[in-house]
Amino acid sequence: LGLTVSTTGGNASSPLLYGFMFEDINHSGDGGIHGQLLRNNGFQGTTADLTAYAAVGSVTLAVDTAHPLSSALPKVLRIDVPSGTTGQVGFSNAGYWGIPVKKDTYACYFWVEGAYTGDVTVKLQSVATGTVFGSKAVAVTSVAGTWKYYETTFTASAAPDGDNVFVATVDAAKVSGSIYFNLFQLFPVTYHQRYNGLKPDIAGALENVKGSFLRFPGGNNLEGATLARRWKWNETIGPVHTRPGRQGDWTYANTDALGLLEYLYWCEDMKLVPVLGVWAGLTLGGGVTTGTALTPYIDDVLKEIEYITGSTSTTYGALRASHGRTEPFALTHVEIGNEDFLQGGLASYAARFTAFHDAIKAKYPDIIIIASTDQGLPSPKPAGMWIDIHYYLRPDQFVALFNTYDNYDRNYGIFVGEYASTKSNTGATNWWATLIGAVSEAVFMIGMERNSDVVKMAAYAPLMQHFNSTQWAPDLIGYTSDPSFLTLSTSYYVQQMFSVNRGTTILPVTSDTGFGPAYWVASKNDNTGIYYVKLANYGATAVSTTITIPGTTSGSVTTLTGPASDSINLPKNALVVPVTTAITGSAGQFTISLPAWSVVVVAVK
Ligand code: AHR
Numbered sequence: 001l002g003l004t005v006s007t008t009g010g011n012a013s014s015p016l017l018y019g020f021m022f023e024d025i026n027h028s029g030d031g032g033i034h035g036q037l038l039r040n041n042g043f044q045g046t047t048a049d050l051t052a053y054a055a056v057g058s059v060t061l062a063v064d065t066a067h068p069l070s071s072a073l074p075k076v077l078r079i080d081v082p083s084g085t086t087g088q089v090g091f092s093n094a095g096y097w098g099i100p101v102k103k104d105t106y107a108c109y110f111w112v113e114g115a116y117t118g119d120v121t122v123k124l125q126s127v128a129t130g131t132v133f134g135s136k137a138v139a140v141t142s143v144a145g146t147w148k149y150y151e152t153t154f155t156a157s158a159a160p161d162g163d164n165v166f167v168a169t170v171d172a173a174k175v176s177g178s179i180y181f182n183l184f185q186l187f188p189v190t191y192h193q194r195y196n197g198l199k200p201d202i203a204g205a206l207e208n209v210k211g212s213f214l215r216f217p218g219g220n221n222l223e224g225a226t227l228a229r230r231w232k233w234n235e236t237i238g239p240v241h242t243r244p245g246r247q248g249d250w251t252y253a254n255t256d257a258l259g260l261l262e263y264l265y266w267c268e269d270m271k272l273v274p275v276l277g278v279w280a281g282l283t284l285g286g287g288v289t290t291g292t293a294l295t296p297y298i299d300d301v302l303k304e305i306e307y308i309t310g311s312t313s314t315t316y317g318a319l320r321a322s323h324g325r326t327e328p329f330a331l332t333h334v335e336i337g338n339e340d341f342l343q344g345g346l347a348s349y350a351a352r353f354t355a356f357h358d359a360i361k362a363k364y365p366d367i368i369i370i371a372s373t374d375q376g377l378p379s380p381k382p383a384g385m386w387i388d389i390h391y392y393l394r395p396d397q398f399v400a401l402f403n404t405y406d407n408y409d410r411n412y413g414i415f416v417g418e419y420a421s422t423k424s425n426t427g428a429t430n431w432w433a434t435l436i437g438a439v440s441e442a443v444f445m446i447g448m449e450r451n452s453d454v455v456k457m458a459a460y461a462p463l464m465q466h467f468n469s470t471q472w473a474p475d476l477i478g479y480t481s482d483p484s485f486l487t488l489s490t491s492y493y494v495q496q497m498f499s500v501n502r503g504t505t506i507l508p509v510t511s512d513t514g515f516g517p518a519y520w521v522a523s524k525n526d527n528t529g530i531y532y533v534k535l536a537n538y539g540a541t542a543v544s545t546t547i548t549i550p551g552t553t554s555g556s557v558t559t560l561t562g563p564a565s566d567s568i569n570l571p572k573n574a575l576v577v578p579v580t581t582a583i584t585g586s587a588g589q590f591t592i593s594l595p596a597w598s599v600v601v602v603a604v605k
Contacts, residue, residue, distance in 0.1 A: 001545040001594075002512040003532060005522040010507040013452040013523060018275060018499035019211040019459050021418055023219030025250040026260070026465035031096030032479070033202045033464060035190040038093045038166055042183050043075035045253020050077075053094075055235040056169055058082060069111055069147055069182040072235075072244040076113075081175040088121065090169035093184065096334055097468035098481030099124060100188070100199075101133045101159035107187045109151050110168070111241065115143040115181035118171045124156050127163045128227050140170075142179070156352075162481030183241050183304040184259075192269040196240065198258060201486055202464065205477050209374055209496045213336065213457055215275040215417055216263045220249045222277045222338050225285040232302045233260045238323055247548065249284055250471045262309065262319070264329050272370050273332060277456070278304065278336030278507070280372070281352045282345040288582030290348040298359045305331060305364060317602040334360060335370040335388060336415070346376040354378050357385065370415050380414045386413035386456060392422045395440035399538050400442050402519060405451035414454055419459035420474060420491065424566070433474040434575050436565040438490035442599040445498050446521045447556030449534065452506060460495055467571075478571070485571040492569075493560050494576050494599050501532045501558075509533075518543045518594055530555070533602040537594035540565070547590045547602060554584045555604030561595040 001134050013329050024030060039052035048063045055061050064078035081089055093099075101124050108122050123135035134156025142148055166186055167388065170179060190197030199354065217231050224230030229247055236243060236259025248254040267274045278301045281289040291299065303316050308331045310317025317328060336356045340349040349371075357369045361382075370386040371377055379386070391401065398421055405414065421437030423429055430437060441460070448455040465475040467485070476495060478487040503523020511520075517539025523532045563578035583590050585604065594600050 004510045004548040006508040010505045011453040013506050014456040016212040016457045017452050019213030021215045021459035021461040023221040025462050027469045028464035029258045030255050031381050033198050035197050035199050037095050037099050037186045039096050042073045046247045048075050052094045054092045056408045059089045064344045067180050070241050071407045076180050078178050080178050081172050088169035088195045089172040091169045094165050098162035099164040100481050100483045101164045105155050107153050109185040111147045111182045112142045113147045115144045115275040118174040122168045133157050177276045210500045213273040213275050214267050223284045230279045235362040236260050239315040277335045286343050288345050333368045337372040349376040350378040351575050368596040386415050388415045388417035390418040394423045394425050395421050395436045396425050398444040399438035402447040408454050413456040416458040431473045432568050433489035433491040435490050435562040435567040438494045439538050442494045443519045446519045487571045490576040502537045503532050535600045537598045540596045543594040550588045552588050556580050557583050558601045561598035565597045
């Protein structure tokens with residue numbers, strides 16, 4: 001294969017092209033990137049059970065509704081201590097299938113009610129051996145009928161695995177009858193040391209992709225199984241004990257401790273442009289709100305945008321300031337709903353989209369409004385709108401999409417808001433990303449990058465999975481309660497290779513061979529002078545390639561491949577990782593090999 005890259009001409013590439021789509025699925029939020037380690041800590045969601053809890057000592061645990069912590073959190077933990085009991089008694093919490101315990105400083109917050117003057121002792125302990133990795137005794141003066149709040153920190157040593165519990169105990173002899181606890185929270189030192197922040201290892205893995213945007217909060221998890229169960233921004237803000245949480249759409253309760261403000265801090269810390277999804281009338285269980293019945297929800301979106309962007313002299317900007325953030329956030333992209341072709345939503349989407357679009361544009365003319373589907377749109381479409389399209393496909397199907405955007409209508413921006421190779425070519429469901437799937441995604445991405453004047457943003461989805469609770473696979477990042485199991489999929493590395501090596505201008509390329517099995521796109525970063533050629537070999541035979549870029553002399557070649565097309569990256573056994581080596585050209589010419597089933601990035605100057 002011979003390629004010659006033009007050093008002039010071409011199209012400007014979208015600066016936002018690669019980024020992330022996030023929703024709480026697979027315990028990607030609670031039990032995932034959010035830093036809080038204790039499960040069921042506010043007894044939220046539709047059930048009132050003791051999931052994750054066990055009694056310590058001769059006590060009985062119950063979910064109590066007669067001593068609400070707040071109107072948001074009416075269910076609390078009651079510990080009944082039989083008269084005459086002595087010693088340390090209380091509860092353990094097993095976290096999200098165990099608790100990651102590292103050499104770290106842990107912050108612990110809790111609420112207590114009931115007559116008790118004594119220590120509440122908290123500790124992190126191995127289930128298998130009973131080894132205590134860290135503990136702290138907190139002096140408590142608690143009274144009946146009033147909830148009191150306590151905070152503490154303690155250091156821990158690293159546990160050998162994730163099979164650990166958090167234990168909180170009291171002196172049984174000092175309890176008369178029952179003592180009540182709620183909203184125990186346990187955090188490691190968080191990403192950017194944020195209060196109520198993110199886990200640094202998972203956030204760090206994402207940061208290393210150097211994405212440009214974050215679409216949140218869904219996905220299906222925006223929509224709710226019923227109207228009442230939709231994601232409500234105003235119930236995800238303020239002190240966490242005032243957040244009711246909700247039964248999420250992916251089988252489990254969401255605490256909403258990862259709420260709107262936390263998403264915005266995440267964007268700020270990771271330098272991501274927020275892409276805010278707003279509920280647009282469709283519920284997953286069926287039932288679409290339309291016409292004038294939508295007005296309160298449109299008003300609600302305007303309040304949400306004011307909360308994000310308003311100065312402190314506005315009602316909701318002042319509310320944000322009362323939550324600790326005076327300076328407004330920038331908000332440039334809002335998506336109206338999610339996959340509104342579902343549940344009979346298409347018939348009303350044009351009208352619903354228009355209603356939200358016009359109301360937002362009237363107040364915030366610079367915000368780019370994104371439709372959640374390319375079907376059922378208003379005719380004519382509002383100028384400047386973008387369209388979100390999703391693809392979950394087999395590898396061959398992705399490759400067939402290579403030139404999808406070559407002749408696309410340039411009047412509207414495209415946001416490929418979700419895509420992933422989810423099956424093998426024979427139709428078997430992938431529980432985890434394969435090399436061939438990742439290469440096929442790279443072919444599709446090359447097609448998008450070649451057209452990144454119209455494809456403005458693209459995000460692989462879903463982003464993360466807890467290996468112990470997976471509703472949707474494959475994902476980009478996987479983990480368990482054992483930090484050493486943090487696993488980056490084959491697709492993760494493709495996302496990273498494409499994102500960190502970005503040009504500002506997509507350059508014309510002449511070739512001596514047509515596309516397939518090798519695919520390519522060339523660009524130049526006008527700020528650094530670096531030329532990039534991204535290539536994918538979707539074939540079982542290596543392709544020797546000569547690349548000519550006049551005036552360049554040296555740089556690097558990064559290659560991602562594996563021993564077989566179905567190679568996967570397992571915990572502690574990644575078969576598919578990028579390898580970077582230096583290359584030197586002769587008269588602007590570089591000869592490289594594209595191994596079978598490979599993704600390659602050449603970066604030269
Ligand atoms: O990414 C998983 C799901 O796929 C999203 O929630 C939804 O938008 C799509 O159907």
